[in-house]
Amino acid sequence: MSDSHPVTRMFKLDDKVCIVTGSTRGIGKAVATAFAHQGAKVVISSRKPEECRSVAAEINAAVERDAAISISANISSKDDLHNLVSRTVALLGRVDVLVCNAASNPAYGAMAQVTDAQFQKLFEANILSTHRLIQLVSAHMMEQKSGSVIVMSSIGGQRGSTLIGAYNVTKAADVQIVRNMAQELGPHGIRVNAISPGLIKTDFARPLWDTPELADKFRRGSALGRIGEPSDIAGAAVFLAADESSFVTGHNLVVDGGVTIIGD
Ligand SMILES: NC(=O)c1ccc[n+]([C@@H]2O[C@H](COP(=O)([O-])OP(=O)(O)OC[C@H]3O[C@@H](n4cnc5c(N)ncnc54)[C@H](OP(=O)(O)O)[C@@H]3O)[C@@H](O)[C@H]2O)c1
Helix, strand or coil, rough: CCCCCHHHHCCCCCCEEEEEEECCCCHHHHHHHHHHHHCEEEEEECCCHHHHHHHHHHHHHHHHCCCEEECCCCCHHHHHHHHHHHHHHHHHHHCEEEEEEECCCCCCCCCHHHHHHHHHHHHHHHHHHHHHHHHHHHHHHHHHHEEEEEEECCCHHHHHCEEEEEHHHHHHHHHHHHHHHHHHHHHHCCEEEEEEEECEEECHHHHHHCCCCHHHHHHCCCCCCCCEEHHHHHHHHHHHHHHHCCCCCCCCECCCCCCCCCCC
């Protein structure tokens, strides 16, 4: 990058092809929308084809170009993930950025009550899907000798919990996948990083922020004294997708308003 580049040109994603799973609402939608505003071509994906089409159309209207296409996929289905990647390559020619964002949490409450079926569902949706997707896209990224993979983990993966413990196990595992794959894929020019959000106001986390006592506890436990919005995560994702983060890999970028740094 030349010093003559104005700062406003930084973090451009011009023509980068980006798959964002779970991008019809919440954090994924904010990330996909930000990518499109930075010049990327984005693949909008979730389980519901109609919602995917609608969000793609909304993004295209906002950026006034054909930036988004929709390919529905259930992340727990190996066939769907295969179709998601192969159709992306067929329609857009390549994959530059993968954001493994969609996840499930079928088990609120004590670990003592978590059933085998719930744990298996968590494993398939939150761990195996990340592994499968990275395997699928890295084959294309290796040919291109470039790529950026971003895995949406959680600060829950760094802490104990009596509310969402089993889910937190999967979010910790995602960060280990990131370390392993950053090491394995680095020689091929592929970067792999995680983002660990704190509590963000989305449907997924509604039981945590929609309960006044819990919301107060979360606010008081953060340096910034507030609960995050999906757009708070989008900038971190743009940074990790863009060439300006070209020397950052295997990293877990905590974006939590200062929850995990609180000491006393
Ligand atoms: N919100 C938080 O406080 C928070 C904090 C830390 C980490 N995170 C992480 O951030 C990520 C996004 O969460 P969010 O809060 O933005 O959730 P959200 O608002 O509920 O959005 C979830 C998205 O994923 C899709 N999705 C859900 N299950 C899916 C499946 N099996 N296959 C494909 N798509 C699926 C949903 O669409 P459909 O239901 O229509 O398929 C939707 O587009 C997750 O990995 C979560 O663990 C969230």
